[in-house]
Amino acid sequence: MATERRGKTAVLVTAMVSILMLGSACDRGGKQAGQAANLVEVAAGLPVGDLWRQDFAFADMDGDGERDLITAPPRKSKEPWPHIFLHRQDRWEPAPCDELVHRGFPREYGYGGITVADFDADGKPDIALAIHEVGIRLLKNRGQGPCGPWEEETLPREIQSFHSRAIVAADMNGDRRADIVVLSEAPPLNDGRDAPGIAILWNEPGGWRLQSILGSEGLFGDDVAVGEVNGDGVPDIAIGSLSDSRPQFLWLSDGKGGWQAANATGLPEFMIAWSVQLADVDNDGKDELIMGVGGAPVRKNGGPRVYRWDGEKWTSLSQGLPQVSWVCGVTATDLDRDGKKEIIAATMYTGEVRVYGQLPDGTWGERVSLKVPGEEKQRNYKVRAFVPNDSQVPIVVANYAGEGTGRIIAWRWQ
Ligand SMILES: [Ca+2]
Ligand SMILES: [Ca+2]
Numbered sequence: 001m002a003t004e005r006r007g008k009t010a011v012l013v014t015a016m017v018s019i020l021m022l023g024s025a026c027d028r029g030g031k032q033a034g035q036a037a038n039l040v041e042v043a044a045g046l047p048v049g050d051l052w053r054q055d056f057a058f059a060d061m062d063g064d065g066e067r068d069l070i071t072a073p074p075r076k077s078k079e080p081w082p083h084i085f086l087h088r089q090d091r092w093e094p095a096p097c098d099e100l101v102h103r104g105f106p107r108e109y110g111y112g113g114i115t116v117a118d119f120d121a122d123g124k125p126d127i128a129l130a131i132h133e134v135g136i137r138l139l140k141n142r143g144q145g146p147c148g149p150w151e152e153e154t155l156p157r158e159i160q161s162f163h164s165r166a167i168v169a170a171d172m173n174g175d176r177r178a179d180i181v182v183l184s185e186a187p188p189l190n191d192g193r194d195a196p197g198i199a200i201l202w203n204e205p206g207g208w209r210l211q212s213i214l215g216s217e218g219l220f221g222d223d224v225a226v227g228e229v230n231g232d233g234v235p236d237i238a239i240g241s242l243s244d245s246r247p248q249f250l251w252l253s254d255g256k257g258g259w260q261a262a263n264a265t266g267l268p269e270f271m272i273a274w275s276v277q278l279a280d281v282d283n284d285g286k287d288e289l290i291m292g293v294g295g296a297p298v299r300k301n302g303g304p305r306v307y308r309w310d311g312e313k314w315t316s317l318s319q320g321l322p323q324v325s326w327v328c329g330v331t332a333t334d335l336d337r338d339g340k341k342e343i344i345a346a347t348m349y350t351g352e353v354r355v356y357g358q359l360p361d362g363t364w365g366e367r368v369s370l371k372v373p374g375e376e377k378q379r380n381y382k383v384r385a386f387v388p389n390d391s392q393v394p395i396v397v398a399n400y401a402g403e404g405t406g407r408i409i410a411w412r413w414q
């Protein structure tokens, strides 16, 4: 009896798997049934050799309607300015700016964070940088196309020297002007001062205005994201706190122009997050907090993690994700276009990249595990994805840097 039941279950499972594979094969258009989808490298034209930390962004830099890749200046490079790689069907094309001094950028920069938005609404994307140990810089395009020339715009003096390498552009108050959110990098050494924490640079008709978020003093980290977690219509801020005594990963509007950290109820102790994203993984219209949690293996709190905020506490939606401390970059996107997001996680120093999918019981299962050759000694910093207009097939990008070399790599889900 038991054997027969197992037999029937096995047949049923096999049938279901076949149907699922057939379904996704149709969706992919032309793929043989039974052939598992995978991350296929599409890195032709992307750079190898420099230290490609810390950050990159996607924006249409040449006006052809397709988003391109813009990197932060690589560290210790001979070309320390942003780099633009135009996205073509199966490859990337470095923006053709060789003839220009600094490729059209006004000067050399250190490495750091980058974000792109059309801050002045002139139809051309602008670039904001958060340069390590220097501060925030805003670059406007004074020409046409990716070679600019780019020119620095003056920002309030306090923000110019705001030490950060985590920056994101988002309209924080619904006036259709893109604002900027920044997070302090490591606290200042020796002088006893706290890092300023989180700040919003408001893009107002009369100029830029700096708001330091009260209560965030001393917070620091390498990643910041904006999304909608509590459904109040005011964008929320997620930060990758690297202080294991400050698990203040989510900041919500208090409705009076101030911001408050969500409490840590439901989160494990001693968490630090190398990277952070806000994405709706359970499709209830509100974003979940997705983190690349690192730290000591003894804490058993690391790995790609997903948490849902209900207004009072956090609930872990991480069941099935590995509890490891190797993870750095994480992102969530619907790779197979079945309406449910997958999680993509990259390792810190082993070159591994893994994809986890949502199973019918709400847990996560590993879909793909691949190894980037030669990346064992390099650290991953970020993993991000975007969906090109022409193919609708998601592209995943990751950046790597070790002591003497690094690279940017991209994959397509197919
Ligand atoms: Ca483009
Ligand atoms: Ca705004």
Ligand SMILES: [Ca+2]
Pocket (backbone or CB within 6 Å): 227, 228, 229, 230, 231, 232, 233, 234, 235, 236, 252, 253
């Ligand atoms: Ca909100």
Ligand SMILES: [Ca+2]
Pocket (backbone or CB within 6 Å): 279, 280, 281, 282, 283, 284, 285, 286, 287, 288
């Ligand atoms: Ca949700």
